Amino acid sequence: MTELTLVIGNKNYSSWSLRAWLAMKQAGLEFAEVRIPLDWPTTHEEIRRYSPSGKVPVLIDGDLKVWESLAICEYVADRFANDLWPTDIAERAIARSIAAEMHAGFQNLRDNMPMDCRNRYPGEGMTAGVEAEIDRIFAIWRECRQKFGTGGNMLFGKFTVVDAMFAPVVMRFITYGVKLDSSAKAYAEAILALPAIQEWVAAACSETESIPHIKI
Numbered sequence: 001m002t003e004l005t006l007v008i009g010n011k012n013y014s015s016w017s018l019r020a021w022l023a024m025k026q027a028g029l030e031f032a033e034v035r036i037p038l039d040w041p042t043t044h045e046e047i048r049r050y051s052p053s054g055k056v057p058v059l060i061d062g063d064l065k066v067w068e069s070l071a072i073c074e075y076v077a078d079r080f081a082n083d084l085w086p087t088d089i090a091e092r093a094i095a096r097s098i099a100a101e102m103h104a105g106f107q108n109l110r111d112n113m114p115m116d117c118r119n120r121y122p123g124e125g126m127t128a129g130v131e132a133e134i135d136r137i138f139a140i141w142r143e144c145r146q147k148f149g150t151g152g153n154m155l156f157g158k159f160t161v162v163d164a165m166f167a168p169v170v171m172r173f174i175t176y177g178v179k180l181d182s183s184a185k186a187y188a189e190a191i192l193a194l195p196a197i198q199e200w201v202a203a204a205c206s207e208t209e210s211i212p213h214i215k216i
């Protein structure tokens with residue numbers, strides 16, 4: 001069997017890498033990691049050696065390269081772990097809509113509250129645009145937990161790609177001290193309790209690179 005390799009950025013900063021990595025971990029896959037620190041003079045050239053888009057993450061499975069975090073999650077679900085999406089067709093469609101909304105949107109949050117797992121900047125980054133996006137995220141989480149979450153503590157009960165997409169948002173909320181309502185707090189705690197997330201954060205804390213003003 002060919003070895004799977006996931007090429008990622010710094011664990012402290014690379015929110016897109018976390019999404020793909022977490023989906024693969026939750027699917028129980030064994031894979032090698034190539035970590036390319038971001039924002040170095042050689043970063044772009046190094047990433048280009050692996051990734052057609054010049055971005056991480058990229059998954060290498062033999063001759064196949066899959067890039068874009070959401071496409072990697074889809075590939076992992078198709079090839080190894082169909083249960084990374086809800087079973088019910090309608091729930092699956094809603095889960096895909098939310099995952100796509102996260103992948104394509106929330107630019108204010110991304111720009112103003114970049115992921116920085118090991119640091120704390122309470123109160124920083126809040127703007128009217130960020131606040132509106134946070135409200136939308138809380139509404140998504142609340143509705144998912146109420147309608148689909150009965151079988152567990154994730155958005156659709158069991159862990160799905162949607163949780164992989166939102167895990168970096170949880171990390172941002174912790175870093176910037178975003179006030180969470182009770183349902184958001186319970187969900188954030190469930191994400192933070194995942195052993196894979198604890199493994200990622202521990203690795204992020206042991207990284208030595210520091211990138212001021214990163215926007216990813």
Ligand SMILES: N[C@@H](CCC(=O)N[C@@H](CS)C(=O)NCC(=O)O)C(=O)O
Pocket residue numbers: 009013014015016017038043044047054055056057067068069070103216
């Ligand atoms: N839409 C892409 C975004 C990927 C992305 O922006 N990755 C950043 C790191 S989190 C990157 O590769 N930056 C390196 C660069 O732009 O040189 C995805 O979902 O994977």
